[in-house]
Amino acid sequence: MPDRSSRRSDLGRLAAAVLQVGFDGTTPPDWVLRELAGGLGGVVLFARNIDGDPAQVVRRLREENPEVIVAADEEGGTVTRLEAARGSSWPGNAALGMLDDVARTERTAAEIGRLLAATGVTLDYAPDVDVNADPANPVIGVRSFGADPGLVARHAAAWVTGLQAQGVAACAKHFPGHGDTVTDSHLALPTLHASRDLLERRDLPPFRAAVAAGVQAIMCGHLMVPALDPDLTTTLSRRVMTDLLREELGFQGLLVTDAIEMRAISARMSQPEVAVRALAAGADAICVGISSPGGENVAAMREAIAGAVRDGTLPEARLAEAAGRVAALTAWAGGGPAGGLAVPLDPEYGVSRLGLESARLALRAVPGEGAVARPVLTRAPIVIEMTVRPHEAIGDAPPYGLAEALAARLPGTARVTLTPGDHAVPPLGGHGDPPPVVVTRDAHRHAWMRRVLTEVLRRRPDAVVIEMGLPGRPCGAVHLSTGGDSRVSAIAAAEWLTSG
Incomplete structure (x- = not known):
């Protein structure tokens, strides 16, 4: 024994x-x-x-x-x-x-x-x-x-x-x-x-x-x-x-x-x-x-x-x-493939070709309350990103967002980050300036985000709203939802805003 x-x-x-x-x-x-x-x-x-x-x-x-x-x-x-x-x-x-x-x-x-x-x-x-x-x-x-x-x-x-x-x-x-x-x-x-x-x-x-x-x-x-x-x-x-x-x-x-x-x-x-x-x-x-x-x-x-x-x-x-x-x-x-197959990459962005295609297809644009023609950005805008602390499953905040994707296409793009504790609306420019781009994540869950949106749209009815969480009630001149905040989702949204 x-x-x-x-x-x-x-x-x-x-x-x-x-x-x-x-x-x-x-x-x-x-x-x-x-x-x-x-x-x-x-x-x-x-x-x-x-x-x-x-x-x-x-x-x-x-x-x-x-x-x-x-x-x-x-x-x-x-x-x-x-x-x-x-x-x-x-x-x-x-x-x-x-x-x-x-x-x-x-x-x-x-x-x-x-x-x-x-x-x-x-x-x-x-x-x-x-x-x-x-x-x-x-x-x-x-x-x-x-x-x-x-x-x-x-x-x-x-x-x-x-x-x-x-x-x-x-x-x-x-x-x-x-x-x-x-x-x-x-x-x-x-x-x-x-x-x-x-x-x-x-x-x-x-x-x-x-x-x-x-x-x-x-x-x-x-x-x-x-x-x-x-x-x-x-x-x-x-x-x-x-x-x-x-x-x-x-x-x-x-x-x-x-x-x-x-x-x-x-x-x-x-x-x-x-x-x-x-x-x-x-x-x-x-x-x-x-x-x-x-x-x-x-x-x-x-x-x-x-x-x-x-x-x-x-x-x-x-x-x-x-x-x-x-x-x-x-x-x-231990009995599966050895992992030698490569992922086909998009030559411009170095991301999965399939992933980028899926992100492009997933974009959903609807007229917001302003209901104006789709804007095509040709000059660097201000991007207002509203964020909350990510939950533990996510980890840190996404490192690559819409501001980075837009800056790659329109150098000089400015980024302002608003949080639950600091969400004063920045200067938004006026007539002749590019429309501000407002990024939200699950705005339907956060009253402060909705208050900021109301104030931004009061000052700039031509603002474009990009929802990178679950889609909510459309607002802004144009409301674009991405279905998430992956790198490819940000790239696809930036393309949409600048391509016409």
């Missing part, structure tokens, strides 16, 4: 296998390398880890553990990790949903898969398949394909198919649906107030479609869904994680939690307790986006999981099953 120290070592490796952790810096710190040598199952890359060649980071990780899953959030559009420094080469889900061309969605995901595969990423925390039923949702919005369950379902399946054809595992999120909420789960615990019948008709079809398409992973959201479990958050609920997802929907792949440092769950219990209880409920991998400087929280979770098995709180068979699913995903990804 194996001795006690051997069993302790085996439990420690099983416990390490189910953790997917982030770290600071562009070089894996010593504690990550030690954990990898001890069986750490996954590492999550963020923009903060990307400087130069991200493949070099991945190679260093695999020197310590060739089997490690390397994950990233690469949704396209607003949420990008590998292209965070320059802006995404592909419009996001809202723009793709507006086009409703499933073949284009599949091709888009395939190109994103090529980028990831060339880097060595094996798991993409995408697509977002939430049905954005509430336009006031602060965290989903343009990350969703739309508000129609059928549309979201068919594009979810197409995205999964395109990505996984490149040997990168897709991860549909945020089960059982984060679209009809008005709380950001990074900050507090959202509640999904929907009957079981409504969940079946609206929120679950995209997940069923993803499962039918062979999705390798699903990420659960940190939500309260009383119709499914009145007592526990979804992450800790066996009714949701096992009874619904496994038994009713038939999903047998990797079930990963959303990041457990999010306030929706971390405000209620410690990370070690979350990890143990989530595994008991049916999770296979615990996502830890933010780790302590020396990895102390990761070590604490590993020890808590192994300790829970030893004291009977967590069945060893459940932990072994979870670690087995981690290994199965590694084996699946």
